[in-house]
Every structure is written in structure tokens, then in C-alpha cells.
Amino acid sequence: MTAPAERSHAGESPSSRWGRRGTAGATIAARLDFENVSRAFDGVTAVNDVSLSVEPGEVLCLLGHSGCGKTTLLRIAAGVERQTSGRVLINEREVAGPSVFQPPERRGVGLMFQDYALFPHLTIGENVAFGLTHLGRQDARETALRALDRVGLKSYVDDYPHALSGGEQQRVALARAIAPRPGVLLMDEPFSGLDRRLRDAVRDETLSVLRETRATCMLVTHDPEEAMRMGDRIALMRKGRLVQLGSADDLYNHPVDLFAARFFSELEDLEASAGDGEVETVFGRFPASGIARGQAVDVCVRPQGILLGEPGEGIAGRVTRRRFLGEVDLVEVAVSGRDRPLQARLRDGGRFAVGMDVGVRLDPRDVLAFERERD
Numbered sequence: 001m002t003a004p005a006e007r008s009h010a011g012e013s014p015s016s017r018w019g020r021r022g023t024a025g026a027t028i029a030a031r032l033d034f035e036n037v038s039r040a041f042d043g044v045t046a047v048n049d050v051s052l053s054v055e056p057g058e059v060l061c062l063l064g065h066s067g068c069g070k071t072t073l074l075r076i077a078a079g080v081e082r083q084t085s086g087r088v089l090i091n092e093r094e095v096a097g098p099s100v101f102q103p104p105e106r107r108g109v110g111l112m113f114q115d116y117a118l119f120p121h122l123t124i125g126e127n128v129a130f131g132l133t134h135l136g137r138q139d140a141r142e143t144a145l146r147a148l149d150r151v152g153l154k155s156y157v158d159d160y161p162h163a164l165s166g167g168e169q170q171r172v173a174l175a176r177a178i179a180p181r182p183g184v185l186l187m188d189e190p191f192s193g194l195d196r197r198l199r200d201a202v203r204d205e206t207l208s209v210l211r212e213t214r215a216t217c218m219l220v221t222h223d224p225e226e227a228m229r230m231g232d233r234i235a236l237m238r239k240g241r242l243v244q245l246g247s248a249d250d251l252y253n254h255p256v257d258l259f260a261a262r263f264f265s266e267l268e269d270l271e272a273s274a275g276d277g278e279v280e281t282v283f284g285r286f287p288a289s290g291i292a293r294g295q296a297v298d299v300c301v302r303p304q305g306i307l308l309g310e311p312g313e314g315i316a317g318r319v320t321r322r323r324f325l326g327e328v329d330l331v332e333v334a335v336s337g338r339d340r341p342l343q344a345r346l347r348d349g350g351r352f353a354v355g356m357d358v359g360v361r362l363d364p365r366d367v368l369a370f371e372r373e374r375d
Contacts, residue, residue, distance in 0.1 A: 017152045029056035029216045030091045030108065030183030032077060037086035038240075039072050046072045047083070048240035054184075059210055059217045061231030063224060063263070069240040070220045074186050077218060078111045079104040090184060110182035110215070114189045116173040118161040124148065125157035128176045147175035150209060167198050174206060178213050185210070187219040191226065203229060224264045228252070236260055258298050258370045265302045268342050272299035272369070279369045282337055283315055283362045288369035296372040305366020306344035308333065308352060313359030317342075319352050335360055 032054040039047040047069040054060045062070040075081035077088060079095065079102060088096040090109075095102040104111065110131075118127050128144035135143060148154045151171040153164075161169055170190060177185055190206070191199050207230055210217050221227050227234045228248035236243045236251060244256045255261035272279040274295040279288045281299060291297060307314070308331065320341050321332040329349025332341040342360065352358060 028181075028183055029214050031056050031089075032184050032216055032218065033087075033089040033092070034073070034077070035087040035089065037073065037076060037083045037088065039069075039076060039081065040084045045240050047076070049086070050237075050240075050242050052235060052242060052245070054216055054218055056216055057214050058232045059207070059219065059230055061227035061234045062218060062220045062237060063222070063227040063234050064237035065222060068237040070237050071188055073237075074188055074218060074220050077184070078109055078186050079107050080111070107184075108182055109184040109186055110177040110180060112173050112177040112185070112187040112190050114192060116169045116193075118169060118172060118176075120161055123158050123160055124153065124164070124172055127161065127172060128179050130176065131180050143179055144175070147179040148172070150178075150212075151175045151205075166193050167202055170194065170202060174209065178209065178215070181213065182215055185213075185215040185217045187217065189220050189222070191221075206230075228264075236263060255368065257373065258300070258368075261300070261368050261370070266343075267300035267302060267368070268306065270299045270301060270367075271337075272297055274369075279367075281362075281367075282335070283360070286362070286364050286367040286369070291369055291371065297369055298372050299367065299369045301362050301368070302366040303330075303343050303345040304328075305363040306333070306342050307361045307363060308344060308346065309359045309361065311357045311359050314361035315359065317358050317360040319354055319356045319358060322349060322352060322354060324350070333358065333360055 034050050034052045037047055037050045038045065050073060062073060064070045072081060076083050076096065082101060083096060087094055090107060094100050095107050119130065122130065125141060125144050125148070128147055129140040132140035132143055145154055145157060148157055151174055153168060153171055153175065156164065156168070161172065164172065173190070191203055194202055203226065219230055231248065233245060233247055234251055235245045238259055244251055244260050251260060252264045255264070261267060270281045272281045274288070274291050274293055274297045276293045277288060277291060278285050279291060279297055279299050315335055317333040317335045319331060320334050323330045328345045328347055331344045331346055331349045331352055333344060334341045
């Protein structure tokens with residue numbers, strides 16, 4: 001269920017209610033390593049031989065569909081889940097392995113849950129100070145107040161969680177996570193309960209806080225746009241395995257397989273045959289690195305790579321439908337030899353009316369070719 005929208009004042013943006021940027025206390029960032037980590041539940045593998053390093057101060061997004069193992073991997077890092085095999089290291093010190101298992105409180109990690117997990121019987125200040133057991137009561141309260149001030153909720157210190165909106169509860173959970181200044185901060189889909197209008201502002205401010213604290217962060221998400229906005233690198237997972245690791249640019253422009261390509265964009269499938277380093281389609285030939293003649297291939301094009309022009313400028317087509325989507329128009333075009341129309345996303349789509357004859361071309365930058373996977 002989506003949380004209630006955050007309380008607002010006339011003319012005030014969601015980001016203006018946060019504290020002043022640059023005031024979050026810095027921590028000493030730690031390095032987090034997974035070495036051949038696997039986890040099985042009743043014989044079903046949730047994480048399968050994952051090796052991964054998160055550099056000090058880096059924001060790494062674990063991305064994938066529900067059930068791909070990303071949250072299990074995060075829980076293994078936190079120490080609330082124990083791996084079946086492999087090792088976890090923080091600053092090259094083994095915290096979980098065949099003969100070692102340190103509990104969460106001894107790992108120097110902060111954990112921010114998807115449902116925020118605030119204690120309803122504690123005040124906001126007491127929630128944030130909950131993990132500051134190494135400090136005296138007064139010092140813990142002052143530390144909690146500083147963290148709450150950074151997220152713009154210092155005045156709520158004596159209120160209780162039920163009095164806050166979903167966005168405010170998220171900010172309290174963030175304040176609680178950063179208050180102990182952990183070397184590693186683990187975040188499990190922290191924005192999934194927020195409405196779309198609020199989510200963008202909260203993500204941007206959260207990223208600002210992460211940069212200020214300099215903590216190493218591993219963030220779980222199923223939203224590719226969120227991963228691209230938040231992460232220095234993205235680790236894409238599928239069925240418990242690491243599919244691809246790299247920057248947003250790497251994963252979008254150089255996907256390793258069709259699954260990775262589809263995760264970041266809608267795709268239109270194309271009939272094609274393979275040549276040496278190229279594929280041939282009804283729209284012409286396109287370069288395809290690593291493809292050999294005669295291979296079975298999957299070829300597709302992103303909707304924004306479908307270009308419409310005057311008849312004769314490419315393959316003949318006819319507009320069968322147009323829908324205005326705000327920033328772009330979704331234009332369906334019937335092309336001879338295809339059972340289904342192509343769906344193009346066009347910024348100038350308003351000039352194409354239903355029934356109009358057009359020429360259809362493809363932008364080579366948006367044509368992707370992969371060797372067909374075996375079942």
C-alpha cells in the first residue's frame with residue numbers, strides 16, 4: 001500500500017523541507033567484498049556463487065526482479081542471513097565464512113529496511129538514538145538531533161511514528177541509519193512505498209546525504225531508472241546470479257545479453273539473419289560485434305530508434321495508431337512482412353496521423369543483436 005503523501009506548504013517543494021546540505025557527519029567508508037557467496041533455502045538456491053566488491057564510498061545498486069536474490073545478498077552482508085557457502089569481508093576482515101560469523105552489531109553496518117521498521121512505542125528521537133548504545137543518553141540524543149536536523153525533522157523529535165507521513169518516516173529511517181556513522185550502509189528498496197511525485201525528491205536528497213556521509217552504500221531496487229539515478233555502479237541479478245556489473249552507461253549501451261537489454265528498455269523484436277559481424281533485417285544491415293555467420297540471433301530495436309519520415313525514406317509503412325504520452329507520442333506503424341506493428345516513441349509524433357503512409361528507418365545505435373540463448 002502506498003504511504004500517504006507528505007505534508008506540504010503552499011509553494012514549497014519536497015526537497016526544501018530537508019535540512020541544509022553539507023551538514024551530515026562524515027564516516028570512514030569501508031570496503032565490502034563477497035567471495036563466491038551462495039545461499040539456499042530448503043534446496044532452492046536464492047544466491048548462486050556471487051563474487052562482488054563494493055569500493056569505499058561507492059553507491060552500488062543491486063538491481064533485479066523480485067526473487068532474484070538481491071535482498072538475500074543484502075541480508076547476508078548485514079548479518080541477518082547466513083550464507084550457505086562463500087565469504088563476506090569488510091575492509092578485508094572476514095565477518096562471515098566457513099568458521100566465522102559476526103552478528104550485525106559487530107560489523108559496523110547500517111541497515112535501512114523497506115518498511116522502515118520504526119518502533120511505534122518510541123519517539124522519533126528514541127528511534128534514531130536506538131543504535132547508539134556506545135554513547136551516554138545525552139550524547140545519543142544530541143547525535144540523534146543532528147541526524148534529524150539533516151533530514152529536516154528535528155522539530156519532530158518527541159513525536160511518534162504514527163504521526164508522520166510515509167515520506168517523513170523514510171527520512172527518520174535514514175536518520176537512524178546514518179546516526180552511528182556506519183562504514184557500510186545497506187538499503188532495501190527504501191523508496192518503494194512513496195508516491196511517484198515525492199519519490200524523485202526523496203531519492204535526490206538521500207543521495208546527497210550519502211555523499212556527505214561518504215559511507216559505502218549497497219542499495220536494493222527493482223527499478224532500473226532508480227538504479228541509474230542513484231548508483232555509481234549497478235549489479236544486475238537474475239535467478240541468484242550476477243548478470244552484469246558496471247555503470248549505468250555500460251549496462252544500457254552495452255548489455256551483455258537480451259535479458260539485460262530488456263531490463264532497461266522496451267524492445268521491438270526483428271526478424272534477422274547473421275553475417276560476419278553484422279545482422280541483416282528488412283530495414284538493412286547493422287553491425288553486430290561478436291556475431292558469426294549462420295548463428296541463431298535475437299535482434300531488436302529500442303522504440304526511440306524507430307524513425308519515421310516521408311514515403312520512400314526507408315521501408316514503406318502506415319500509421320495505425322497514435323497516443324500522446326506527454327513528452328513523447330507512441331506511434332504504431334504497420335510494416336509489410338510483420339505480423340505486429342512497430343511501436344515508435346517520437347518527440348514530433350504529432351505530425352503523423354492515423355492512416356498516413358510513411359518511410360520507416362532504424363537508428364543503428366538502438367539496434368541490438370545477441371546470440372540466441374539455448375533453453
